[in-house]
Amino acid sequence: MRRIIALAAISISIVLVTACGGSGDNVNGVGGNTIATAGSNVAAVVVNAGPTVNGQSVGDVNLLFTSVTICTPGSTTACQTINNIQVDTQSYGLRIIASALSSAVTLPAETNAANYPLAECTQFADGYTWGSLHTVDLTIAQEKAAGIPIQVIGDPAYPSVPADCASTGAQEDTVETFGANGILGIGPFDQDCGTCTTGTQTGHYYVCPTASTCADATVLLAQEVSNPVYEFSTDNNGVIIELPVVPAGGSATVSGALVFGIDTQQNNVFQNATPLYADTNGDVTALYKSASLADSLFDTGSNANFVPDTTIPTCSDNPFLCPSSTLTTTVTMEDPTGTVSALTLNIANADTLFNGNPTFTAFSNLGSQNSDTTALVWGLPFFYGRNVYVAFDGRTNTVGTGPFYAY
Amino acid sequence: MRQSTRVRALGSALIVASLAQSAAPPALAALGADVASVQADGLHMKGEVRVSTSPSGYDIHEMQLPSGTVVREYVTVDNKVFAVSWRGPSIPDLRQTLGTYFPQYVAASSLPHGGHHHLDISQPGLVAHSSGNMRSYFGFAYVPSLLPPNVSAADIR
Numbered sequence: 152m153r154r155i156i157a158l159a160a161i162s163i164s165i166v167l168v169t170a171c172g173g174s175g176d177n178v179n180g181v182g183g184n185t186i187a188t189a190g191s192n193v194a195a196v197v198v199n200a201g202p203t204v205n206g207q208s209v210g211d212v213n214l215l216f217t218s219v220t221i222c223t224p225g226s227t228t229a230c231q232t233i234n235n236i237q238v239d240t241q242s243y244g245l246r247i248i249a250s251a252l253s254s255a256v257t258l259p260a261e262t263n264a265a266n267y268p269l270a271e272c273t274q275f276a277d278g279y280t281w282g283s284l285h286t287v288d289l290t291i292a293q294e295k296a297a298g299i300p301i302q303v304i305g306d307p308a309y310p311s312v313p314a315d316c317a318s319t320g321a322q323e324d325t326v327e328t329f330g331a332n333g334i335l336g337i338g339p340f341d342q343d344c345g346t347c348t349t350g351t352q353t354g355h356y357y358v359c360p361t362a363s364t365c366a367d368a369t370v371l372l373a374q375e376v377s378n379p380v381y382e383f384s385t386d387n388n389g390v391i392i393e394l395p396v397v398p399a400g401g402s403a404t405v406s407g408a409l410v411f412g413i414d415t416q417q418n419n420v421f422q423n424a425t426p427l428y429a430d431t432n433g434d435v436t437a438l439y440k441s442a443s444l445a446d447s448l449f450d451t452g453s454n455a456n457f458v459p460d461t462t463i464p465t466c467s468d469n470p471f472l473c474p475s476s477t478l479t480t481t482v483t484m485e486d487p488t489g490t491v492s493a494l495t496l497n498i499a500n501a502d503t504l505f506n507g508n509p510t511f512t513a514f515s516n517l518g519s520q521n522s523d524t525t526a527l528v529w530g531l532p533f534f535y536g537r538n539v540y541v542a543f544d545g546r547t548n549t550v551g552t553g554p555f556y557a558y
Numbered sequence: 559m560r561q562s563t564r565v566r567a568l569g570s571a572l573i574v575a576s577l578a579q580s581a582a583p584p585a586l587a588a589l590g591a592d593v594a595s596v597q598a599d600g601l602h603m604k605g606e607v608r609v610s611t612s613p614s615g616y617d618i619h620e621m622q623l624p625s626g627t628v629v630r631e632y633v634t635v636d637n638k639v640f641a642v643s644w645r646g647p648s649i650p651d652l653r654q655t656l657g658t659y660f661p662q663y664v665a666a667s668s669l670p671h672g673g674h675h676h677l678d679i680s681q682p683g684l685v686a687h688s689s690g691n692m693r694s695y696f697g698f699a700y701v702p703s704l705l706p707p708n709v710s711a712a713d714i715r
């Protein structure tokens with residue numbers, strides 16, 4: 152995968168020309184969206200090269216970051232603000248790499264009824280994060296969630312990864328391997344693992360009588376690392392991701408807003424959008440070239456639009472798609488209520504994009520092959536130029552009760 | 559050790575039979591391994607194995623794990639596991655499922671890539687994919703040199 156490499160010479164003129172071209176970029180409501188700039192419920196988000204380790208960027212293209220402030224529970228002074236936290240609409244909870252935490256901020260361990268500390272193995276598709284659970288008072292924008300559990304990824308106090316955690320893939324417990332200082336999971340549900348409260352669980356939550364004897368465990372629902380927005384006292388029924396247009400040639404960086412709540416403030420009124428209701432996995436259906444893809448979704452944590460179409464050539468030197476010229480396809484989104492919404496999918500040649508602007512980090516027409524032939528994943532490129540609503544499961548706004556997406 | 563029971567294909571139909579009631583414990587083999595090793599490999603997966611035969615002649619051993627995740631292993635006519643796949647709320651024990659290919663999978667996963675919801679590995683000895691999110695994962699892996707004639711990645715689901 153491509154790393155961001157700073158090159159001295161970039162051609163601005165090419166960017167301006169392609170920005171004015173607008174071939175297909177201004178359909179389906181792309182552009183013209185109003186991005187909230189102020190408010191107690193507005194957190195700034197950016198797309199940039201992400202954190203650096205030893206002077207080297209460890210980020211990638213199309214990754215969305217924000218900042219969070221965590222405090223020792225009950226304290227207003229033992230606090231730290233951490234940037235380069237990836238914003239992810241398809242995971243749940245706040246997870247921070249241990250090395251990004253200040254020793255001045257004491258975070259109490261979360262424990263079970265026997266007073267043993269809890270830990271978690273978080274399964275991501277590309278690997279796992281292992282670490283202990285701690286409670287924090289969280290502030291994002293001016294929204295607060297008090298005493299919520301978070302995962303401290305790569306906690307040096309728990310160096311032994313349980314075997315059934317390590318067997319789920321690669322370890323991603325450092326800023327370098329994770330590509331961020333942490334991750335803020337604000338998907339359409341509350342918990343990452345609703346079933347982890349009962350039955351036999353392996354590879355999720357653990358109880359640790361000693362640091363080297365962590366064993367699979369069930370945990371109380373309230374102890375799971377969960378979507379922190381559910382815990383806000385207001386503005387807790389969903390989020391809106393608001394990002395500006397990225398022209399066809401890309402953008403160096405992008406600045407936008409993560410707005411909390413839907414129809415709870417003057418700055419988060421639901422407008423010009425049609426709800427697409429999701430299933431219990433957060434999925435909706437995409438009709439793509441006569442195929443019905445029932446596991447499709449909208450994901451700020453995917454850095455391209457992932458399309459199951461082997462007719463589009465892949466690039467030889469990166470994992471993206473390299474059609475000879477930009478492809479434009481209409482994709483129809485459907486939900487069980489009968490809502491139908493047509494979207495335009497543009498896929499440009501990734502080599503051309505990257506070679507044209509090697510320092511750019513945001514590309515609106517980046518595609519990648521999805522080997523899961525049941526899903527079209529609208530990744531971060533979809534979010535540029537739109538206000539995308541993620542309405543939470545079981546929470547109501549003026550349109551209805553989530554989970555649904557709207558844009 | 560008892561060999562895995564095979565269900566013969568009748569015509570071109572896909573025949574599925576539950577082996578849960580058979581005397582031997584349900585089991586799966588690892589990628590690249592011989593099916594004769596299934597009993598030892600699969601014991602701790604704790605699921606029910608179903609075997610079907612594809613029209614192309616290879617067998618699919620399918621097991622639903624307690625987590626709800628379904629693991630499939632694709633077996634050549636000479637009893638080699640040439641591919642595996644998984645779909646469900648948890649990622650299965652890949653050390654078990656990928657066997658001797660697990661170290662290669664982990665090493666390739668550790669190469670730089672973007673985001674945490676997609677992984678694709680395409681190496682001479684191993685092709686693998688993993689995607690999805692909390693609640694819903696999908697993945698597969700196969701050994702290109704073991705793929706039977708007329709079988710492609712698109713057949714592994």
